[in-house]
Amino acid sequence: MTDTPTQLFIGGAWVDAADGATMPVDDPATGEVLCRVADAGAKDAKLAEDAAVRTQEEWARTAPRVRSEILRRAYEIILERTDELAHLMTAEMGKPLAEARGEVAYAAEFFRWFSEEAVRIEGGHGVLPDGRNRMLLSRRPVGPCLLITPWNFPLAMGTRKIGPAIAAGCTMILKPAPQTPLSSLALAAILKEAGLPDGVLNVVTTSRAGEVCEPLLRGGRIRKLSFTGSTAVGRLLLAQSAEAVVRTSMELGGNAPFIVFEDADLDEAVDGAMVAKMRNMGEACTAANRFFVHRSVSEEFGRRLAERMGALVVGPGTRDGVDVGPLIDRAGRTKVEALVADAVERGARVLVGGRTPEGPGCFYPPTVLTDVSAESRLMDTEIFGPVAAILTFGDEDEVVRRANDTPWGLVGYVFTEGLDRALRVSERLEVGMVGLNTGLVSNPAAPFGGVKQSGLGREGGRVGIDEFLEYQYLAVPVR
Numbered sequence: 008m009t010d011t012p013t014q015l016f017i018g019g020a021w022v023d024a025a026d027g028a029t030m031p032v033d034d035p036a037t038g039e040v041l042c043r044v045a046d047a048g049a050k051d052a053k054l055a056e057d058a059a060v061r062t063q064e065e066w067a068r069t070a071p072r073v074r075s076e077i078l079r080r081a082y083e084i085i086l087e088r089t090d091e092l093a094h095l096m097t098a099e100m101g102k103p104l105a106e107a108r109g110e111v112a113y114a115a116e117f118f119r120w121f122s123e124e125a126v127r128i129e130g131g132h133g134v135l136p137d138g139r140n141r142m143l144l145s146r147r148p149v150g151p152c153l154l155i156t157p158w159n160f161p162l163a164m165g166t167r168k169i170g171p172a173i174a175a176g177c178t179m180i181l182k183p184a185p186q187t188p189l190s191s192l193a194l195a196a197i198l199k200e201a202g203l204p205d206g207v208l209n210v211v212t213t214s215r216a217g218e219v220c221e222p223l224l225r226g227g228r229i230r231k232l233s234f235t236g237s238t239a240v241g242r243l244l245l246a247q248s249a250e251a252v253v254r255t256s257m258e259l260g261g262n263a264p265f266i267v268f269e270d271a272d273l274d275e276a277v278d279g280a281m282v283a284k285m286r287n288m289g290e291a292c293t294a295a296n297r298f299f300v301h302r303s304v305s306e307e308f309g310r311r312l313a314e315r316m317g318a319l320v321v322g323p324g325t326r327d328g329v330d331v332g333p334l335i336d337r338a339g340r341t342k343v344e345a346l347v348a349d350a351v352e353r354g355a356r357v358l359v360g361g362r363t364p365e366g367p368g369c370f371y372p373p374t375v376l377t378d379v380s381a382e383s384r385l386m387d388t389e390i391f392g393p394v395a396a397i398l399t400f401g402d403e404d405e406v407v408r409r410a411n412d413t414p415w416g417l418v419g420y421v422f423t424e425g426l427d428r429a430l431r432v433s434e435r436l437e438v439g440m441v442g443l444n445t446g447l448v449s450n451p452a453a454p455f456g457g458v459k460q461s462g463l464g465r466e467g468g469r470v471g472i473d474e475f476l477e478y479q480y481l482a483v484p485v486r
């Protein structure tokens with residue numbers, strides 16, 4: 008922790024907030040303050056914007072190979088420092104060290120992937136149908152970007168945006184979540200070490216998100232917003248972006264259905280459920296939120312899932328053998344408690360868990376609820392905690408209708424051994440991604456994103472860089 012930067016990163020320099028403000032970073036496992044970091048205000052945001060705007064033209068002209076190799080070097084440094092970064096992430100966010108190491112590898116992979124994409128940006132050339140004009144198509148960076156990230160994947164949500172922005176030739180301001188600023192500051196230091204020119208990436212940590220971001224979005228100099236967070240905040244930022252017609256990518260909330268048909272391999276379904284529910288303590292946009300299990304296998308599925316969930320070890324993420332760390336803060340835990348209480352009041356049975364432990368930290372036990380009523384609040388709220396809610400269904404049409412009966416559409420999970428059914432149900436689900444007999448979809452090489460109110464655009468995959476590029480079309484007469 009001693010070497011981790013705690014200041015703002017603007018124009019390649021580490022600086023205090025203009026008004027000297029700082030904010031605490033808490034350890035969710037103990038509730039104690041880990042350290043304080045600079046707390047940026049509007050003045051600092053303006054300085055970061057000046058740096059990004061000033062650097063844009065030169066950065067756009069930098070050779071793709073140079074941009075590519077900076078990302079490649081940063082990828083290698085991140086991997087070399089896996090342990091250090093994992094400890095930092097566990098300290099500020101709470102996830103167990105093994106998961107934090109997994110996130111470091113996942114985060115680094117976005118840099119490797121986009122280092123490869125940086126040198127494959129292609130335009131086009133053709134003769135128009137009338138034969139009188141040629142069409143030259145070139146791709147160019149969209150311009151200075153504002154990147155806003157959540158606390159649940161503090162490193163990977165940053166690299167998933169910074170990677171394609173660097174590859175495309177955009178400059179940027181990153182505003183991480185106030186709960187987890189340290190991973191982003193450490194990442195900025197790594198990119199500087201990897202040779203990123205001053206001013207390309209600027210990081211403003213702040214507890215005053217509105218004061219910092221709104222003038223940037225309305226001011227007309229920022230040309231792109233890439234946001235990951237809740238649908239409510241995404242909606243607000245879309246409205247703010249409308250004024251200066253800022254291009255947006257929105258990775259928003261989810262309400263994933265996890266469907267287990269009567270012909271599923273139940274061992275595989277329970278394995279998948281453990282990943283889809285328990286990755287990141289359930290604090291993931293991709294977390295299975297509603298388990299729809301065919302009534303002929305629901306009893307057995309619930310029993311096996313409860314056994315596995317009940318065997319998980321809860322404790323501080325730094326302790327050996329711990330599977331489940333604390334939730335991010337008291338507010339996050341209070342929300343989970345209220346959702347479980349509401350479900351139980353409406354008739355749900357608790358198969359395991361459900362009781363908040365005494366003592367410090369924001370711990371909540373892995374919990375399985377069955378006979379959950381469709382009217383329960385957790386049916387249309389992201390639980391964001393280690394709670395699996397099981398409902399039963401009778402036939403395919405019914406489960407597809409119920410799974411789609413939500414404003415969200417990020418991801419769905421389908422477990423069945425029937426090929427026709429697997430494809431048919433996947434195609435009928437209104438989601439951007441489907442895990443077919445698997446509980447994990449996230450991969451830097453695949454386009455990640457949702458439909459409906461889960462967002463706009465895709466991150467990762469071949470298309471991830473498109474979000475940071477514009478087309479320019481040149482009409483040239485054929486002479």
Ligand code: NAP
Nearest residue numbers: 156157158183184216217220236237240258259260261292
């Ligand atoms: P959040 O409350 O929406 O916050 C996300 C980010 O937006 C934070 O940095 C937050 O900073 C900032 N923010 C809030 N209000 C703002 C404003 N008025 N102007 C500018 N920035 C503002 O979400 P969260 O609780 O951190 O993260 C959980 C949510 O993220 C869940 O809904 C989850 O599903 C979603 N998520 C989606 C994906 C995906 O790829 N689809 C991935 C991960 C997470 P402050 O906290 O200071 O307000």
